[in-house]
Amino acid sequence: WGFDANHIPVREAFPWTPNPDHAGTAVFYKGTGSWWDQSYFRTGESEKIALSVQQKDTTSIWNLYRRLIDFRKTNRAITEGNFYQIQTGSPDILAFSRESGNEKVVVMLNLSENTVTIKLPSVKKYQFQQKIRTDGDNLVFKPYGYIVQKQ
Numbered sequence: 001w002g003f004d005a006n007h008i009p010v011r012e013a014f015p016w017t018p019n020p021d022h023a024g025t026a027v028f029y030k031g032t033g034s035w036w037d038q039s040y041f042r043t044g045e046s047e048k049i050a051l052s053v054q055q056k057d058t059t060s061i062w063n064l065y066r067r068l069i070d071f072r073k074t075n076r077a078i079t080e081g082n083f084y085q086i087q088t089g090s091p092d093i094l095a096f097s098r099e100s101g102n103e104k105v106v107v108m109l110n111l112s113e114n115t116v117t118i119k120l121p122s123v124k125k126y127q128f129q130q131k132i133r134t135d136g137d138n139l140v141f142k143p144y145g146y147i148v149q150k151q
Contacts, residue, residue: 012039015050064128068148071127075150077103088118093141104151110141117141125149 012035013026020027020041030036040046047053054060072078081100088095092112098105110116110131120139126132131145139147 015040015046017052018046018050020046068128071148075103075105076100077105077150081105090116090118092116093118106149106151107146108139108141109146110144113143115140115142121149 013020016022016025018041019025020030020039027039027041030041036042040049051062054062057063077098077100081098081103084097084099086095086097086106086108088108092110092114093108093116094111095106095108097107106121108118108121117135117138117140120134120137126147126149128148129146131142132147133140133142
């Protein structure tokens, strides 16, 4: 990278708020070069990705992680259970369960950029889901879609 200033585009200050002038936002590089013109504070991206914005959005990645962490803390199968791979008939779907006693958690992830269809699992209620839909007896995963279900 040559020298320290060249790292700025890849280590931009974390946007705690959308406002780069807010106390605690480390934008020492503000107005110092082309990287500032490309900054998410200048492009408007900070209006979507700032923590203060994500905390208010129930569908944000921040809130998803909070729910996933809570789910992990309250389900022993995830932390202590045995791991079992589930065959789905598709090499693009990673599917597994974690089981402890009478508790079972199933995770299915489409690891590809393709839409993938598999036979619908017996449980149709999901604690977490993204980019999936049912189609008759099939479960259709859009690219990078996933489900997490507790059985």
